[in-house]
Amino acid sequence: MIQLAKRVIRQTVNDKRSVMLILVAPLLILTLVYLLLGDSDYVATVGIEREAVPAPVITALEQQELTLVDLTASQVEQADDYLQQHQDVDAVLRFPENAGMAITLYEPSKKGATAMAEIQDAMADVNPSADTEVSYVYGTPDQSTFDSLGYVFLALFSFFFVFIISAMALVRERSRGTLERLMMTPIRRGEVIAGYTAGYGVFAIVQAILIVLYAIYVLQLSNAGNIGWVLLTMVLLAVTAVSFGATISIFAGTELQVVQLIPFTIIPQVFFSGLIPLDLVPYHLGNLSYIMPIYYGAAAIKGVMVYGDGFAEIWGHLAGLTAYALVLYLINTLALKKFRKL
Structure with missing residues (x-):
């Protein structure tokens, strides 16, 4: 048994591909996973119409890790078209009359989830009980993985x-x-x-x-x-x-x-x-x-x-x-x- 084990070890050591597969490949793949799935410093971008958003909400949003973009009333109302043309903007936030808060996202994604999480954190300090309506240009909130x-x-x-x-x-x-x-x-x-x-x-x-x-x-x-x-x-x-x-x-x-x-x-x-x-x-x-x-x-x-x-x-x-x-x-x-x- 010992001799057989030694022979297997010698054969493996002499096979450079096997050594790379056993020792190097896991380290390379693990490093790649770390770089790709590690914490991201991404700052989401949210479009709003400042004149239509209450001042306390603006203040709360500015305290979050967000980049706010000023939009016109028509751009906010046509959020789907705007997000299709400006994919650097992750979400459009609006406040319909007597309807709480509405968030429009381009599609279900990590970027959109980041934007929505920051918005909800801001609203938690202003109006925790506000109703939130979420919609997507492509996809639905309840679609499967x-x-x-x-x-x-x-x-x-x-x-x-x-x-x-x-x-x-x-x-x-x-x-x-x-x-x-x-x-x-x-x-x-x-x-x-x-x-x-x-x-x-x-x-x-x-x-x-x-x-x-x-x-x-x-x-x-x-x-x-x-x-x-x-x-x-x-x-x-x-x-x-x-x-x-x-x-x-x-x-x-x-x-x-x-x-x-x-x-x-x-x-x-x-x-x-x-x-x-x-x-x-x-x-x-x-x-x-x-x-x-x-x-x-x-x-x-x-x-x-x-x-x-x-x-x-x-x-x-x-x-x-x-x-x-x-x-x-x-x-x-x-x-x-x-x-x-x-």
Whole structure:
């Protein structure tokens, strides 16, 4: 038994990926979670019409960690339109006659919750019994967490499972010598990558369609836009996942090593997929989302399903996914020549 344990220890120590997975990966992921989920110094912005708000309320609001923006009467009355055009404002506060207090928020989010908490703290010092009416431009106060974040999981599940299948399959092809024999034929390297991408892309497309239809029509995930744009985004995301898996397989010699690379390649993307408001992330780490394909897919899906956006609003995210897939295609093509020397 002792000899077997020693052999396992020696094998693990000699495997740099295993050492990184055991010792380094947890520290990196934990640090990322700390930075993303730690206390935020975000100061919410609230729009009010000063002339229509009682002076004691103004004083109480100014004592909170809030930035007050002066609005006109028409802007307050058309709070939905104003918040759509000024997303830097988190809430609009008004006091209807004989109706207590009304708070309009853009959508259920941590930013909106911060603004509402500060407003309620201020009102607790002035009129604790005041009735509060809360409304959202997008979403409802009683919507489920699944309705709020379902679009994120559509992107995550589609990307993750396709990535795993394609990366492991390509590693298996190389370890069995299939890829080497294929490269001995007149076929070009670019055609090899395109063929694998198209082959696994077919299953990725079927999976994407199945996930979207099941989530919307069976699980009743709310959708405010055209389902066709959601399907197109999912297909592009799935094709990108195939290319991403092929790129990762370059650095893996076995299926186990593909799994070992997940903490460094997939888990960080989860945090930048929309689960956490990126503008609340400290040290400008939210900008890292622009190098992660899941961000583009999740942002486009959210635009369609939550805001009802069309192509004019999401084309930038679709272009980002397309560019990502093309760059990965070029990397994979060059890798066959330079890294594997086939």
